[in-house]
Amino acid sequence: MDERIEQAGLLYERAVFGGEDGVLEAADRQLDAVEADLALARGRLIHARFLEQRVGDVRESELFEQAARLYRELGDGRGEGEALLWIGIYHQVVGGDNETAVPVLERAHGLADRAGDRLTVSYVLRHLGIAAHMAGRLGEARERLEESARLRRELDFPAGVAANLVGLAYIAAAEERPEDARGLLEEAAALAGAADAKAVLRSVDEARRDL
Secondary structure, eight states, rough: OOOHHHHHHHHHHHHHTTTTSSSHHHHHHHHHHHHHHHHHHHHHHHHHHHHHHHOHHHHHHHHHHHHHHHHHHHTTTHHHHHHHHHHHIIIIIIIIOOHHHHHHHHHHHHHHHHTTTTTHHHHHHHHHHHHHHHTOHHHHHHHHHHHHHHHHHTOOOHHHHHHHHHHHHHHHTTTTOOOHHHHHHHHHHHHHHHHHHHHHHHHHHHHHHHO
């Protein structure tokens, strides 16, 4: 059992049998934290199914919004930042709506940066880079993806680095740097292969055909 649920049960007993005042509010907060974590986790699973099947599910957005609200009410900036990241990803990837996604991603960046959550920052920078690339702002896109890759190297997240290198290869090709693009894809393939990141390897193969 999650220790927060167990703690809520103990607080229930203290209220009912011990007659203590004020403990039920603390129990509610424990359960709200569990509910926020669960909503975020379920939303991510729905997003993974979207990536497999390319069929959207409105529950994904609803779950991420629920998680963001609960984290905000709990004063959990780190959790809210991560939930906002996924709201932004939903709008960008599922909805194809960067106009809505970018402001949400920027809010996520501020919260994650203040909380010291470098992994979430790396995801935010990746998706801001994607938005910049789609808008034709290649220099900005490159800077965002390079910074995301740098953070991911520090965090020992090779599959994530490889995914960013694929994006950087597309940018290099658009900037008429074909040799750089090929080198980036070679490194991406090596990192993805070592990490057994088959989905990223498929992206590398697709990029090689495209470029």
